[in-house]
Amino acid sequence: MTVENVPQRETHAFQAEINQLLSLVINSLYSHKEIFLRELVSNASDALDKLRFRAITEPELLADEPALELRLIPDEAKGTLTIEDTGIGMSHDELVKNLGTIAHSGSREFLETLAQKGQKDVQLIGQFGVGFYSAYLVADRVEVVSRAAGKDQAAWRWTSEAKGSFTVEPAERATRGTSITLHLKEDQKEFLGEWRLRSLITQYSDYVGHPIKLQVNKSTGTGDEAKTETSLEVVNKASALWQRSKSDITDEQYQEFYKHLTHDWEAPLAWTHFKADGNTQFTGLLFVPKQPPFDLDSQQQRGVRLFVKRVFIMDRCEELVPQWLRFVRGVIDSDDLPLNVSRELLQDSQVVRSIRKHLVKKSVDLLEKLAKDKPEDYLTFWKAFGTVLKEGLATEAEHKDKLGGLLRYESSREEGLTSLADYVGRMKEGQEAIYYVYGESRKAVADSPHLETLKQRGFEVLYMTDPVDEWAAQGLREFQGKPLVSALQADLKLQSTDEEKKAQEQHAEGLKTLTEKMKDVLQESVREVRVSDRLTDSPVCLVVPEGGSPAYLERLLQQRGRGAGMPRVKRILEVNPKHPVIEHLKAVHEKDPAASQVAEWIELLHDQALLTEGSTIADPNRFARRMTGLLTQVAALAATPAPATSSPTAG
Numbered sequence: 001m002t003v004e005n006v007p008q009r010e011t012h013a014f015q016a017e018i019n020q021l022l023s024l025v026i027n028s029l030y031s032h033k034e035i036f037l038r039e040l041v042s043n044a045s046d047a048l049d050k051l052r053f054r055a056i057t058e059p060e061l062l063a064d065e066p067a068l069e070l071r072l073i074p075d076e077a078k079g080t081l082t083i084e085d086t087g088i089g090m091s092h093d094e095l096v097k098n099l100g101t102i103a104h105s106g107s108r109e110f111l112e113t114l115a116q117k118g119q120k121d122v123q124l125i126g127q128f129g130v131g132f133y134s135a136y137l138v139a140d141r142v143e144v145v146s147r148a149a150g151k152d153q154a155a156w157r158w159t160s161e162a163k164g165s166f167t168v169e170p171a172e173r174a175t176r177g178t179s180i181t182l183h184l185k186e187d188q189k190e191f192l193g194e195w196r197l198r199s200l201i202t203q204y205s206d207y208v209g210h211p212i213k214l215q216v217n218k219s220t221g222t223g224d225e226a227k228t229e230t231s232l233e234v235v236n237k238a239s240a241l242w243q244r245s246k247s248d249i250t251d252e253q254y255q256e257f258y259k260h261l262t263h264d265w266e267a268p269l270a271w272t273h274f275k276a277d278g279n280t281q282f283t284g285l286l287f288v289p290k291q292p293p294f295d296l297d298s299q300q301q302r303g304v305r306l307f308v309k310r311v312f313i314m315d316r317c318e319e320l321v322p323q324w325l326r327f328v329r330g331v332i333d334s335d336d337l338p339l340n341v342s343r344e345l346l347q348d349s350q351v352v353r354s355i356r357k358h359l360v361k362k363s364v365d366l367l368e369k370l371a372k373d374k375p376e377d378y379l380t381f382w383k384a385f386g387t388v389l390k391e392g393l394a395t396e397a398e399h400k401d402k403l404g405g406l407l408r409y410e411s412s413r414e415e416g417l418t419s420l421a422d423y424v425g426r427m428k429e430g431q432e433a434i435y436y437v438y439g440e441s442r443k444a445v446a447d448s449p450h451l452e453t454l455k456q457r458g459f460e461v462l463y464m465t466d467p468v469d470e471w472a473a474q475g476l477r478e479f480q481g482k483p484l485v486s487a488l489q490a491d492l493k494l495q496s497t498d499e500e501k502k503a504q505e506q507h508a509e510g511l512k513t514l515t516e517k518m519k520d521v522l523q524e525s526v527r528e529v530r531v532s533d534r535l536t537d538s539p540v541c542l543v544v545p546e547g548g549s550p551a552y553l554e555r556l557l558q559q560r561g562r563g564a565g566m567p568r569v570k571r572i573l574e575v576n577p578k579h580p581v582i583e584h585l586k587a588v589h590e591k592d593p594a595a596s597q598v599a600e601w602i603e604l605l606h607d608q609a610l611l612t613e614g615s616t617i618a619d620p621n622r623f624a625r626r627m628t629g630l631l632t633q634v635a636a637l638a639a640t641p642a643p644a645t646s647s648p649t650a651g
Contacts, residue, residue: 039131047087049312532574
């Protein structure tokens, strides 16, 4: 877009979400206002990285300014601080779009989360990708002058006082790049001091891979000859941290680099720094965050940056990281890939496959070490990212043994999380499997009738309550030679003595007439009716035959639109032959096989079994009427006076 076909000065309204964000930034009591410098320097560094990448195939973009650098220019007289870069720059339309709207998906949810939590810090703003607005922590007016790289590009000025609108107008700038000038608030003039700026760059941005130059004033001469000269001095090391020797890097330096890389205010839980020198040569630095970004569940892109020979190539390179490790952050720097690597090449590259395999191994090894050396920190990780990690069991069987060791679940043993290794170590003599139950919550599964005989035998049961757990269990299948068996499945295969088997056969024979009646009444709803060996306290339960899915999983699929058109696999109804309700029903049926009460009780028991497994009842009103009728009968019996008895007489 050229100056000629655009009005000399335009006024635009901020997007509603930007207004909300600015209000949070300006009016909340943030405790780390200096974060603005890290955010703006990081954005400028990204602009330089993008230019360097494009210049690989378009070297003419560097013609007007060969240097790739950042400059900090404080002006005490004007009360301004300018952050300037010689990067890719922005056009008129890019200024309007990038600084006036939030293109990031989930913006409204993000802002609502900030508001609801009464957020008093700015650590989420950088993660969300809107770090530019942190400038208003210290400035009451911001001016941006930018010129996009390329021939015949015009410069534009963006200006706003964060009061609902911004202006865009033509400007003068000799070379490509962007200058952000902050008109500092009166109580924020400390950020004009040389020492203050030097210390902030050293603390937050020392590892930026481009020179950060600070304009300083130096006095020369004395007396009448005294004068002040300005010069630019490099204040950062401007070298890739991941290329340095591990012995030369402190924990604090790793942590600050992580914060620079991710815009996360909290330090990572763990990290690994490695170099591969085999057939494929590359360096990696990977981090495990402490807290997830607010949009982790919807995030499809990965969190590892790709460099080739120290040149930034790609942010969030999904070819390097499987979806189930999308929480990992870091950098990979390859010596073997070409600088002009494309997405197509990445998808069909033996080098990339080798890097990916190595990255997965290093990530899993890092989690194993964290679990062993710092179990409390690992539980923090698990609560934040355990659901994501379990996706690996459902998608990549290659890593199931190691991932199995990283799993943590609640169980029937006690409150808190347990590992599968600890579970196996506690297994009772004669227990042949790792038992689990799948449902919506601990409360929903802890008292499930499916667990009655398991608990009676002293068998521990794992409570799986994540949506991905059923697929994860099917992917894992076994751990340390012990199969994973769902308590909801029809084929539970509990060990029984000869006496127990004989008793079970007798019960089945004794209830044969009733179970046949139940099958006839429920023929549209159940596949089979049989005597149960898993129930001790409940009269009936529904179990899932082979090929079927638990009720909670079916409901999830329906809610997500993935269960449409899928026929529900009929359940098997199991009957407890020792329960008083079943004994009474048997007696009533034997007395009058055609009694309407029998069919009603059978349907009522089936509805009860549906509720306990977490399914919905086809006709809730009919269920309620039957329940009311049953309670009325019980109440009538309770109100009937007992027959009088004669007192013995003295003879």
